[in-house]
Amino acid sequence: MSRVTFQSSDSLVQKLFDTAEEKLKQNLKDFAGRTVLIEGGGYEKIWLETQPMGGEMYAKRDMVPALNNQLLFMECQRADGRIPGSIALIDGKITPQFNKFQGFCFPEPALNMYYLMGKDADYLELLHRTLRRFDEYLWKTRDSDGDGCLETWCKYDTGEDNAMRYMDTPDAWEEEMPPKGCEAVPIASMDVMSYSYSCRSVLAEICRIAGKEDEAEKWEEKSRQVLRKMKDYLWDDEKGAYFDRDKHHKQMLVLIHNTLRTMYWGSITQEMADRFVKEHLLNPNEFWTKLPLPSVAVNDPLFRNVTTNNWSGQVEALTYQRAIRALEKYGYDELLPVLGRKLFEAIGEKCVFVQQYDPFTSVPSAVALEGEQDAYGPAMLSVLEYISRMHGVHIEKETVCFGSWGKEQTEYEQEWNGVRYRIVNDGSQAEGFRNGEKLFAVPSGTRVITDYAGNVLRTQR
Numbered sequence: 002m003s004r005v006t007f008q009s010s011d012s013l014v015q016k017l018f019d020t021a022e023e024k025l026k027q028n029l030k031d032f033a034g035r036t037v038l039i040e041g042g043g044y045e046k047i048w049l050e051t052q053p054m055g056g057e058m059y060a061k062r063d064m065v066p067a068l069n070n071q072l073l074f075m076e077c078q079r080a081d082g083r084i085p086g087s088i089a090l091i092d093g094k095i096t097p098q099f100n101k102f103q104g105f106c107f108p109e110p111a112l113n114m115y116y117l118m119g120k121d122a123d124y125l126e127l128l129h130r131t132l133r134r135f136d137e138y139l140w141k142t143r144d145s146d147g148d149g150c151l152e153t154w155c156k157y158d159t160g161e162d163n164a165m166r167y168m169d170t171p172d173a174w175e176e177e178m179p180p181k182g183c184e185a186v187p188i189a190s191m192d193v194m195s196y197s198y199s200c201r202s203v204l205a206e207i208c209r210i211a212g213k214e215d216e217a218e219k220w221e222e223k224s225r226q227v228l229r230k231m232k233d234y235l236w237d238d239e240k241g242a243y244f245d246r247d248k249h250h251k252q253m254l255v256l257i258h259n260t261l262r263t264m265y266w267g268s269i270t271q272e273m274a275d276r277f278v279k280e281h282l283l284n285p286n287e288f289w290t291k292l293p294l295p296s297v298a299v300n301d302p303l304f305r306n307v308t309t310n311n312w313s314g315q316v317e318a319l320t321y322q323r324a325i326r327a328l329e330k331y332g333y334d335e336l337l338p339v340l341g342r343k344l345f346e347a348i349g350e351k352c353v354f355v356q357q358y359d360p361f362t363s364v365p366s367a368v369a370l371e372g373e374q375d376a377y378g379p380a381m382l383s384v385l386e387y388i389s390r391m392h393g394v395h396i397e398k399e400t401v402c403f404g405s406w407g408k409e410q411t412e413y414e415q416e417w418n419g420v421r422y423r424i425v426n427d428g429s430q431a432e433g434f435r436n437g438e439k440l441f442a443v444p445s446g447t448r449v450i451t452d453y454a455g456n457v458l459r460t461q462r
Contacts, residue, residue, distance in 0.1 A: 021381040025381050025385075027041065028378050030090070048087045049106070051379055055070065061389065086158075100173040104160040108128075117417070140197065166185070168183070191235050195262065199268070231243065258298075264330060292344075292360050321383040334390075334461065341390070347365065353365060393415065403433045421434075430444060
């Protein structure tokens with residue numbers, strides 16, 4: 002059983018938590034006898050870019066849809082190794098759709114589910130087989146010009162709906178050869194290269210879990226090969242960011258947030274990530290706007306402040322969702338409370354959860370599809386995940402992370418696998434408990450990481 006309870010003296014945070022918890026239940030759907038968590042907000046499918054990640058986040062509350070959100074993508078993998086970009090329920094049947102990649106926030110959430118579900122060996126083997134076959138598929142099909150860099154062939158391959166930088170590229174594409182006659186595609190892509198990097202790095206981790214050291218080293222070297230190519234071909238050392246290349250191998254000089262995505266996948270070195278964060282992400286003229294993290298730097302010529310579903314500029318809730326893993330992975334945990342608070346205030350007391358937000362005013366763009374939007378999963382899960390990092394408990398692989406940011410009085414309890422982890426913060430001191438037994442007392446603002454048994458492994462301020 003998984004369950005979360007939370008109390009806060011901050012009325013806005015409490016209302017956001019309670020409302021997100023309730024509205025997320027609207028996104029639990031029956032897919033031919035399998036409960037899944039759809040994206041919501043008008044998106045009735047499970048999408049590869051959001052729902053393995055979203056499902057794993059929802060495991061804090063319900064393991065059944067969390068696991069199904071991983072298994073369905075693995076079970077629907079095609080014989081050639083391709084994973085569906087989305088899965089719909091059509092006429093009562095589970096229907097995989099192969100007309101885009103639609104992002105790939107899958108390998109690491111799926112691996113964390115192995116730990117959360119109790120280390121099932123068959124699940125781990127299925128994940129190994131799925132990732133290996135998909136990586137093989139990518140390298141067999143997605144380097145059409147032989148330059149050693151994997152390509153995106155349509156806007157939905159990277160989930161950048163209506164993005165200006167794609168020009169006349171089709172939205173979706175299901176052929177196994179790139180479209181012809183387009184201005185930009187096939188584009189040598191930091192995202193699609195990162196899909197391979199993520200497959201390979203997680204495959205190495207799976208092999209180490211299984212005690213297969215030789216195979217683990219092979220996959221680690223394969224992941225390093227991807228990173229070396231990305232650094233050589235897509236990284237601009239003068240500008241401190243990744244840039245894709247168009248079909249003519251010309252650098253596409255649009256400063257997009259996607260370098261932050263590469264931090265999510267781990268396909269960037271610490272030094273490179275530091276440069277992007279310090280020179281671009283935290284630059285108020287680029288990405289650190291009133292509400293940070295627009296899709297395109299606001300001073301870029303291709304930035305567009307479009308209020309409907311469009312990755313040409315506005316802040317996306319999905320970017321906030323991905324930013325958590327991206328920033329934690331590279332040691333920027335201190336930015337999470339800042340981003341979390343800004344998102345809380347942008348959503349505000351109305352507790353309407355939408356896809357996009359104006360970077361200059363923080364105002365939600367409520368019309369993302371036809372009609373008014375609400376209950377958009379990435380927005381609700383982002384709120385709950387930032388709360389878990391700021392005021393609560395998060396389980397990652399074999400560690401339990403306790404957060405105690407802020408001066409509010411908070412109490413957060415995570416029940417998981419028959420154990421209750423709780424942190425109580427009075428604004429000056431935070432105390433952590435396991436099944437009622439006190440584990441630690443630290444100054445508020447301290448992050449404490451323990452093992453499952455509650456032994457303190459390290460603390461961070």
